Amino acid sequence: MSDTTEPDLHSYDTYVVAFSGGKDSLASLLHLLEEGVPFENIELWHHDVDGREGPGLMDWPVTTDYVQSIGDVLGIDVYFSWKKGGFEREMLRDGDATAPVCFETPDGEVVETGGNGGPGTRRKFPQVSGDLSVRWCSAYLKIDVASMALRNQDRFRDSRTLVVTGERAEESASRAKYDTFEVHKADLRNGTRYTRHIDQWRPVHDWSEQDVWDIIRSWEINPHPAYHLGWGRLSCMSCIFGRYNQWASVREVAPQRFEQIAQYEEEFDCTIARDESVREMAEKGQPFDLDEDLVELAMSDTYDADVLDGDWDTPQGAYGESCGPI
Numbered sequence: 001m002s003d004t005t006e007p008d009l010h011s012y013d014t015y016v017v018a019f020s021g022g023k024d025s026l027a028s029l030l031h032l033l034e035e036g037v038p039f040e041n042i043e044l045w046h047h048d049v050d051g052r053e054g055p056g057l058m059d060w061p062v063t064t065d066y067v068q069s070i071g072d073v074l075g076i077d078v079y080f081s082w083k084k085g086g087f088e089r090e091m092l093r094d095g096d097a098t099a100p101v102c103f104e105t106p107d108g109e110v111v112e113t114g115g116n117g118g119p120g121t122r123r124k125f126p127q128v129s130g131d132l133s134v135r136w137c138s139a140y141l142k143i144d145v146a147s148m149a150l151r152n153q154d155r156f157r158d159s160r161t162l163v164v165t166g167e168r169a170e171e172s173a174s175r176a177k178y179d180t181f182e183v184h185k186a187d188l189r190n191g192t193r194y195t196r197h198i199d200q201w202r203p204v205h206d207w208s209e210q211d212v213w214d215i216i217r218s219w220e221i222n223p224h225p226a227y228h229l230g231w232g233r234l235s236c237m238s239c240i241f242g243r244y245n246q247w248a249s250v251r252e253v254a255p256q257r258f259e260q261i262a263q264y265e266e267e268f269d270c271t272i273a274r275d276e277s278v279r280e281m282a283e284k285g286q287p288f289d290l291d292e293d294l295v296e297l298a299m300s301d302t303y304d305a306d307v308l309d310g311d312w313d314t315p316q317g318a319y320g321e322s323c324g325p326i
């Protein structure tokens, strides 16, 4: 908890932007740049929800390369991190420890750490809740991954770091309660051998969705293909907060993934939404207006489209069906 709502913005050595590739983290990044934070002091950190070991269940395949492309065009370093085996391995824990975390470093290494915890069993999807103790995907696959990468790199010692994240109050009642500025959970400013000063700032916390699209439009950045297809929010294509139209669209875009998720619900005898299965939700929904070329782009490992778009137009997914608070 902090008694101030704004950081002393130019007092930090490093600015770590938690960058899903979605509109809110992109708006946060652009705001930092407009405030004059030097490009070379900013890093984009992207957490692969599916990890890197399997075919993937939740993430858009194109996201990794879209994120890298944004970094390349803006001249900002990008670092990826993930929990080994990602969402699926964590969900299938059956008397096992949570998997190690892997993160990239500036010298090109991939460091693996953790994985020595006690045994635990999940065998169910995260709960559709604002409570991160039961919505384990956000905590285990994003927030904790970032904290592990911050705690396990000496370069953050005796240094000031600002972690920038894109939560907005307008998204949900639980997000509205977040502090705009606070001490990050990986902070160690009173350490005895060394210090690690890390604050967290949510620069777009009080922004409207209109504000977010306005800054993206003014920089002419092409939004992630998911928004053009009709999704209201990143990061996961198969986000647990999806409702009828999203699940109808997932079934169209990625039938094998949809079937895998439906089968897991049956195997666990516990559905994502608890009161309805994804099959039932898809039946009640209407797929978005799915352009074939965009589907191919979104389901590709390569972002083969322009990052900057001089003919910027509001994407189909803007102001529409959202995937809930993530």
Ligand code: SF4
Binding pocket: 049, 058, 126, 137, 138, 141, 234, 235, 236, 238, 239, 240, 241, 325, 326
């Ligand atoms: S996007 Fe949805 S499913 Fe993916 S990690 Fe976030 S809350 Fe979980």
